[in-house]
Amino acid sequence: MALAQIATCPGQFQHNLDRHREMIARARAAEAQLVVFPELSLSGYLLAHGTLEQAMAIDDPRLAPLLDASRELPMLVGLPLREPAGGIANAALLLEDGEVRGVHRKLYLPTYGMFDEGRYFVAGTSLRPVDSRLGRLGVLICEDCWHPSTATLLARQGVDALVVMAGGPSELDLGDEPAAAGRWRWIVGATALTSVRPTLFVNRCGWEEGILFGGGSWAVDARGRDLAGPAPALEEALLVAELDWQAAAHARTLTPIPEAERFELWCEPLDRDDA
Numbered sequence: 001m002a003l004a005q006i007a008t009c010p011g012q013f014q015h016n017l018d019r020h021r022e023m024i025a026r027a028r029a030a031e032a033q034l035v036v037f038p039e040l041s042l043s044g045y046l047l048a049h050g051t052l053e054q055a056m057a058i059d060d061p062r063l064a065p066l067l068d069a070s071r072e073l074p075m076l077v078g079l080p081l082r083e084p085a086g087g088i089a090n091a092a093l094l095l096e097d098g099e100v101r102g103v104h105r106k107l108y109l110p111t112y113g114m115f116d117e118g119r120y121f122v123a124g125t126s127l128r129p130v131d132s133r134l135g136r137l138g139v140l141i142c143e144d145c146w147h148p149s150t151a152t153l154l155a156r157q158g159v160d161a162l163v164v165m166a167g168g169p170s171e172l173d174l175g176d177e178p179a180a181a182g183r184w185r186w187i188v189g190a191t192a193l194t195s196v197r198p199t200l201f202v203n204r205c206g207w208e209e210g211i212l213f214g215g216g217s218w219a220v221d222a223r224g225r226d227l228a229g230p231a232p233a234l235e236e237a238l239l240v241a242e243l244d245w246q247a248a249a250h251a252r253t254l255t256p257i258p259e260a261e262r263f264e265l266w267c268e269p270l271d272r273d274d275a
Helices: 013-029 046-054 061-069 143-145 149-154 181-196 245-254 265-275
Strands: 002-005 076-084 088-096 099-103 136-139 162-166 199-203 204-210 213-214 218-220 226-228 237-240
Touching: 002 013, 002 199, 013 061, 013 076, 013 088, 013 237, 046 076, 061 076, 061 088, 061 099, 076 099, 076 136, 076 162, 076 237, 088 136, 088 199, 143 149, 143 181, 149 181, 162 181, 181 199, 181 213, 181 218
Parallel strands: 136 162, 162 199
Antiparallel strands: 002 237, 076 088, 088 099, 199 218, 204 213, 218 226
């Protein structure tokens, strides 16, 4: 599986499409079976009132070049998705065999600090695996991964791996590494260990409107061991991680953590609050 860490530009679709095409060519040359792009990879992140203009329906003709490329190499791309019932979702699409084969809509829209997603997007209402040629994938978009319940629920639905597509901004710490890179490594590693699933994290890099996006894409196996990366913080990069499905399944038999989850403990305080 290839992780395409790219620098997108807000509202510049053709530029962003060109970045996708280049990374797709590199992933094909590396004989990857799936390439994953960051959150809102086709539109850029800081769209504000431009969100409506950049939003695409699921049958938008602008997706045609990527759908065509997906006949040879499936991909996960991020975009603002125009919903038939109204509103725009921050979404990930699985493109495979020239079709849209799966959709995940971001569940948790941060609206604090520099974030204003709740103003422009509608939140997803369900969490389901996405089935691909490569296997059953649990797709999370950035803030989704900061809520431990999401990975647990996907693990209980039998996903083979977790994929985190992020547009994670960061401040520069005292060194050369963006401070958020360390936080993401903690989160990705903990997600892999507690879900007992390989976890692949692809973040964008570059600057938008004076905001730094910290890269650091990374992949770990079901026991938290490095598969690829981390990628450089400030540069575009393509990482290729080789997933061993047999080893991942064996790890789940050794530490069946999600299968032992006591969901009644989740329900009890909620029921009590309603009483």
